[in-house]
Amino acid sequence: MAPRGVATPDVRERLFAAAERIVERDGPGALTSRAVTTEADCAKGLLHAHFTGFDGFVAELxxxxxxxxxxxxxxxxxxxxQGTVERNLNAVALALFDSGDLALSGLAMTRPAATxxxxxxxxxxxxxxxxxxxxxxxxxxxxxxxxxVARTVDPPSVALALVGTAHHLLMTSHPGAADPRPLVARLIATLVPGGE
Structure with a gap:
């Protein structure tokens, strides 16, 4: 732990990474300001010194x-x-589900001020x-x-369907829910037929 009065480098990312580890390991119910600072191995008041309360922290995360x-x-x-169209689209769509984003989005939804x-x-x-x-x-x-990509594919509509589905899955998921990645991969294959 950094001594009192000594600047903690990259404090935001350190606290964000600690929060993600807690959510991934213990679920969103375990996320508290004290749990975050303990996980980040920093002073207990550091989170409140850099964010407008815990809701502000969750929102900024x-x-x-x-x-x-x-x-x-x-x-x-x-x-x-380059590569394949499906793989390229999957990389972006699935980035939304990395680093505990499913649980974090669920956490934000339970905190009206953060939402x-x-x-x-x-x-x-x-x-x-x-x-x-x-x-x-x-x-x-x-x-x-x-x-x-086939000329019949309408890029704005496909983008809306893909991102809208990812948003829906993020907002309605819960701990223990099925992994959304296979569903998103199937959706991409359906939306972009003939993609390499």
């Missing part, structure tokens, strides 16, 4: 993970013509599902131009 997934989606177009903060941040332009959807549509347009 979810927004941070959405932003990281949106960043992955933004580079999707650069993969056009409101997330909604307000997204309305102000924070990266989220809309940015991911736009990136998927742009990628599919690029693949269609290369002839790797």
């Amino acid at each position: 979810c927004l941070d993970r959405f932003a990281k997934t949106a960043a992955k989606a933004r580079v999707l177009t650069e993969t056009a013509g 409101l903060a997330i909604r307000e941040a997204l309305e102000r332009g924070a990266p989220g599902f809309t940015e991911i959807q736009d990136a998927v549509a742009e990628y599919l347009e690029a693949e269609r131009a290369l002839g790797r």
